[in-house]
Amino acid sequence: MSSHPAARPDLLDEALAHGGPIVVFDKINLSFDDKVILRDVSFTLQTGHTKIFLGASGAGKSTILRLILGLLKPDSGTIFVNGERVDNMSEEQLMAVRADLGMVFQEGALFDSLSVRENVGYKLFEELQWPLDAANKRVAEVLGFIGLAEFIDRMPSELSGGQRRRVAIARAMAAKPRILLYDEPTTGLDPITSITVDEEIIKLRDLENVSSVLVTHQLRDAFYVAEHTAIRQAQQLTFKKAEQHKASEAEFIMLKDGRIAFEGNAQELRAISEADPYIEAFLS
């Protein structure tokens, strides 16, 4: 699980090693007709770290994920993903950038007509043209990783909401991307299932060194992902409270009216909430 399909030049690889700037937003502005979605948004996601976007509905959180993927173009500003400027790329050029990105959509967005195996292995079978044996092996491996190996031949309609989200995570991680984007992965799920999904996000970040951007308004999940870590010892996987230096690798960004209202770690967010009525209202 260590090799990535999208090869990078050695120098870039070195620059984007753990802690390097893998996603950079610089003064991004975006409007739809007269409605301003994002105003002067700038942030940097470091390799192996997590950015957690909070904010009210319509604050522009999901738009940020679509900008990273190149599904939307900003009106102004620059976006770098994996060392490449993507805001001015054509759809064809973006396909190469997307090889190193995985996205978990809000409701999973699984392909209804394909089985779990075909959904999870879609990119391997259709785009990367992996040999069938290798692709099947990888599909079984990622389904095992998320604990759904026995569901491989089911259709998406036969899965529960939580299982669909986990299959969506498996599909996003199948091609071993360096960056994973999660759009409200736990919305509408019960607390127990939400924790299972949160733990998948933590596992990918801590065991696979995947950089993640998480959009949510489920505060409990946001803090759980930020403040927990996954440790594998002698084939035993455990989740425990992260130490301060590890917890500070997860940064919160709160959006308000298209602007960044707060940026900092979980501890700083809790501290500022007492002084800022908007954040206090949001966190309560």
Next chain:
Amino acid sequence: MKPKLLEWTKAALLEVQEYVHMIALFGRALVTRPMYPRDIVEQFEAVGIGSMTVVLLTGMFTGMVLALNSGFTLDQFGARSMIGRLVSASMVRELGPVLTGLMVAGRVGSGIAAELGSMMVTDQIAALRALGTDPIRKLVVPRILAGLLMVPLLTVLSGGVGMVGGWIVTVLQFHVAGSVYWNSVIAGLYIQDVWMGLIKPFFLGFTIVSIGCHVGLRTRGGTQGVGRATTNAVVASSVAVIAVDFLVTKLLIVLIY
């Protein structure tokens, strides 16, 4: 009133622009890689084999009713033997292509708009793009190719069974010998008619499926939007079938007659 008209005009122009853009992307995807052969075969089956029953039934009954109506009129002039001529000319030149087009618009156009529309509102199209797949290559190219090639085949079948339907009515209802009917069928057809009957369906198939794809990929607004898209696709492609039929007929009359 004026701002509403301006808004409507802007929206209509935007639709035309997006349609032309999709067609240009289709043209480009047709001559460059990657292609998805499995999807192309699947769509050939869905459009061709899937529409066969409805097209055969429509063709058969149209031929029968044509023979029935024209038979009674021609009988007044003692011209029963001319029924075949009328059936063949009508089926091959006009009714075969148009009725097949309308049936395919109802069955395939609506299905494509509903399928792609559902994929749009459930983010499956965005997921395809996120996974590195161009939706035009994966979804639009196979469907338009299927429309382009299967509608002409369906039209030939429709015309054929229409003439068989006419033969059944002519023999059973008007007691005209089968050989007289078939001789009349052949006498009523000119090579230009056959060309017209074969060329028109290419344009109709392309129009129906491309409208279905365009409307589907422009769907917004959840399940309500999917319903709206399906209705729009059927209405727009049905009107387009008649309009394109007129334009292509006019063009072919100038070119081949």
